[in-house]
Amino acid sequence: MSIEPAAPRRHRVVIVGSGFGGLTAAKHLRKADADITLIARTTHHLFQPLLYQVATGVLSEGEIAPATRLILEDQENVRVVLGEVDAVDLANRTVTSKLMNSETVYPYDSLIVAAGAQQSYFGNDHFATFAPGMKTIDDALELRGRIIGAFEAAEAIDDPAERKRRLTFVVVGAGPTGVELAGQIAELADRTLAGAFRTIDPNNARVILLDAAPAVLPPMGENLGLKAQRRLEEMGVEVQLNAMVTDVDYQGITVKEKDGTERRIECACKVWSAGVQANPLGKLIAEQSDGTTTDRAGRVIVEPDLTVKGHPYVFVIGDLMSVPEVPGMAQGAIQGAVYATKRIKESLRGEDDPANRKPFKYLNKGSMATVSRFSAVAQVGKFEFGGFIAWLAWLVLHLYYLVGQKNRLTTVMAWTLSFLGKGRGQMTITERWIYARQAMQQLESYEAAAKERFEEAETGHPNRATPTGSIVDGTSARLSAP
Numbered sequence: 001m002s003i004e005p006a007a008p009r010r011h012r013v014v015i016v017g018s019g020f021g022g023l024t025a026a027k028h029l030r031k032a033d034a035d036i037t038l039i040a041r042t043t044h045h046l047f048q049p050l051l052y053q054v055a056t057g058v059l060s061e062g063e064i065a066p067a068t069r070l071i072l073e074d075q076e077n078v079r080v081v082l083g084e085v086d087a088v089d090l091a092n093r094t095v096t097s098k099l100m101n102s103e104t105v106y107p108y109d110s111l112i113v114a115a116g117a118q119q120s121y122f123g124n125d126h127f128a129t130f131a132p133g134m135k136t137i138d139d140a141l142e143l144r145g146r147i148i149g150a151f152e153a154a155e156a157i158d159d160p161a162e163r164k165r166r167l168t169f170v171v172v173g174a175g176p177t178g179v180e181l182a183g184q185i186a187e188l189a190d191r192t193l194a195g196a197f198r199t200i201d202p203n204n205a206r207v208i209l210l211d212a213a214p215a216v217l218p219p220m221g222e223n224l225g226l227k228a229q230r231r232l233e234e235m236g237v238e239v240q241l242n243a244m245v246t247d248v249d250y251q252g253i254t255v256k257e258k259d260g261t262e263r264r265i266e267c268a269c270k271v272w273s274a275g276v277q278a279n280p281l282g283k284l285i286a287e288q289s290d291g292t293t294t295d296r297a298g299r300v301i302v303e304p305d306l307t308v309k310g311h312p313y314v315f316v317i318g319d320l321m322s323v324p325e326v327p328g329m330a331q332g333a334i335q336g337a338v339y340a341t342k343r344i345k346e347s348l349r350g351e352d353d354p355a356n357r358k359p360f361k362y363l364n365k366g367s368m369a370t371v372s373r374f375s376a377v378a379q380v381g382k383f384e385f386g387g388f389i390a391w392l393a394w395l396v397l398h399l400y401y402l403v404g405q406k407n408r409l410t411t412v413m414a415w416t417l418s419f420l421g422k423g424r425g426q427m428t429i430t431e432r433w434i435y436a437r438q439a440m441q442q443l444e445s446y447e448a449a450a451k452e453r454f455e456e457a458e459t460g461h462p463n464r465a466t467p468t469g470s471i472v473d474g475t476s477a478r479l480s481a482p
Contacts, residue, residue, distance in 0.1 A: 010035045011348055014095050014108035016085050016281070018045050018068045021114030021318035021333035023403075026078050028341040033348055036078045037106050039085055039097050043067055046137065047402055049330065052177060054140040056147065056184040057192070057424035059414050061137045063407050071403055081106075085115065085281060090288040090311055110313040110344045113281060114333060117319035120277035120297065127248040129437065131270035134177050138436065143271060145434035147185060148427060150269045151205075155197045161266075167205045168267035170253060172245050173274035174211035175219075176369040179228055181271060182209040183372045186235045191422045207237045208265065210255065211274070212244040217377065219327065220367055220384075224377040227386040231371040245274075276328060282320045289314075295322045304359030305343065306336055312354035313347070315340035326362045330401065335362055368394045373419040 011034040015022045018040035026038050044065035053059040069080045083097030083104065088111070095106045119133030132139050132146070147169065154166040171182045186207045193202035209216075209232060216232075216239060217225040229239050240255075247254035252266040278298035286292040286300050290310030293301050299322035302308060306315045306323070317336030319328045326332045339360045346352035366380035368390065376391040378384070395415065402408050417423050432439075 011109045011344075012107060013037070013110045013112065013344060014039065014106050015112045015114065016040075016088075016095065017114035017116055017318070018042065018080075019048070019114060019116050019318060019333060020330045021116075021337045022112070023068065023071065024334045024337035025112045025114065025317070025341050026072060026075070028338060029077070029344065030075050032077070032341075032345050034077060034110075034344070037081060037108075038068070038072070038078060039081045039083055039095065039106070040068060041082075041084045042137075043069065043082055044137070045071060045403060047398075048135070049176075049398060050402075051134050051137075051140045052181040052184060054137070054426070055134065055143040055181065056188050057144060057426045058184070058418045059411060060426045061141065063411050063414065064402070065137055066403050066407060088113070088281065088285055088288070090285065090308075090314060110315075110347070112315045112317060112337070112340050113285060113320060114316075114318040114337065115279035115281045115320050117276040117278050117297075117299075117328065119272060120275035121272065122275060124248075127245075127272060129441070130250055131172065131248045131253075131272040132437065133272045134181065135276075141433045142437060143269075144426075145429040145431075146269045147188070148429045149434055151189075151193060151197065151200070151202055153268070154200050163200065164206075165252070165266045166268045167200070167202075168208070168252075168265065169205060169269045169271075170208045170210060170265055170267045171271045171273060172210050172253075173272065174209055174213065174216045174239070174241070175273060176217065176367070177273040178209055178211070178271075179217060179232065180370050181273065182207055182237050183232060183235060183370065186232075186237050187372055188424070190235070192418075192424050192427075194422070208267075209237055209239050210243050210245060210253075211241055214241050216241070217369060220369070220377065220379050224379060224384050224386060228369065228371050228377050231375050231386075235372055248272075276319065278320050282316065285314070285316065297322075305354070305357040306340055306360050307354075313344070315343070323360065323362065325364075327367070329367065331365050332362060336360065368397065370394050 013029060013034050013036045015025050015038045018038060022038060023045050026036055029036055045068045047064040050059060050064045054061050072078045072080060083099040085095055085097050087096035093108050095108060097104050119135050121127045132142050150166050154163045157163045169185050171178045189202040189205040215225045216229040232239055242258040244256045245253055246256045248270060252264055253270060254262055254264055256262050282298050282300040283294050285308060286294050289308040292308040295301055299320055300316045301322045302316050306317055306321060308314050317340055318333035343352055368376055368378040370376040370391060374388050374391050376394045377386040378390040378393055399408050402411060414425055417425055
């Protein structure tokens with residue numbers, strides 16, 4: 001009796017993350033003789049640079065977050081899996097993903113980690129309760145509820161001091177996200193909501209942009225930073241620099257000046273865009289390698305070929321990698337993914353020699369930031385320019401990188417409505433968007449308490465650890481809304 005030889009197993013590639021890096025990597029392996037598993041904590045690919053437009057009612061979440069599974073549905077060598085990767089075993093070449101109470105282990109031959117970054121509060125994570133960040137769809141929808149809800153609350157309040165507090169908006173962080181969001185809040189108040197209320201004038205809203213740094217848009221240089229600052233100030237935005245936020249609570253924020261003095265800003269709606277922290281997965285991977293370390297933000301200090309020491313087919317890309325002169329932007333993630341997948345495809349052909357790889361080389365294609373409709377700043381190589389031409393360039397570039405023709409079309413229509421007219425098509429808000437963060441915190445508190453009771457029943461010894469995630473100071477979720 002003859003036995004047919006078993007078919008050779010195909011090379012297994014696991015990709016962690018569905019952002020620019022992860023999605024690009026999957027697409028570039030379309031024709032590779034490999035089985036690809038893409039694991040992500042969300043079901044969508046998020047076009048993060050446009051989150052602020054979701055938060056201010058210009059775009060819907062669907063236009064910037066198409067389903068990853070549908071994007072890759074025609075790529076037969078890719079399997080898309082929903083789950084949170086909480087363990088990577090470099091020695092045994094496995095990745096463990098968790099979804100609800102179920103864990104799945106995925107073996108790999110090549111691994112691309114593009115898990116991204118999250119908002120950093122510089123050790124003050126409790127600030128998030130009152131000052132959401134701008135990293136996820138949940139963040140954007142919560143902020144939309146808080147921003148529009150602040151105007152609604154001001155309309156229903158008679159007390160002048162409380163009305164003033166409700167109409168004060170503070171954006172912490174004068175990078176691209178902060179600049180863009182502050183400009184859009186000002187335009188929302190001045191144009192879209194003009195005449196929509198009876199007891200308040202939205203034009204009286206106070207928009208403040210804060211940063212501990214001495215300049216706006218520091219990475220783009222003094223010239224463009226000043227252009228953006230002047231345009232914001234023309235729109236009525238108060239730009240306050242050398243101002244460090246030391247506390248955030250329901251009523252407002254506390255700011256420390258350069259000379260050490262502190263002051264209060266009473267405000268209902270606070271937005272945090274001041275820093276990022278790498279996904280904890282980076283540290284976990286670095287600790288298992290042969291000497292790889294992480295930087296202060298938790299990013300992996302990778303080798304010149306974007307791998308970790310001792311593991312030539314474990315690539316770390318995007319916001320999770322630390323490479324000199326490579327900013328945490330979409331272009332860095334995309335170029336890193338292209339580089340990593342080229343090395344994998346070469347290895348499948350027997351052409352890759354990890355010891356003699358050409359190092360990753362980043363091509364800086366420039367950076368841009370919008371300030372208002374018809375106004376942006378841009379830096380392309382040695383050229384710096386601002387105004388209407390920069391704004392048009394920004395529109396074209398962002399349309400190009402949006403995924404899907406339908407999304408591009410609907411985005412153009414939404415921009416036409418918002419920028420040529422005064423309307424915005426996504427002004428719907430709900431209480432659940434605003435209160436969801438507090439509800440999740442309370443749920444985590446209940447789960448922690450239940451776990452302690454279970455462990456006490458199992459061991460017979462009380463667990464005296466205090467449950468985490470409870471509502472701040474015991475106040476109800478509703479009191480945390482703007």
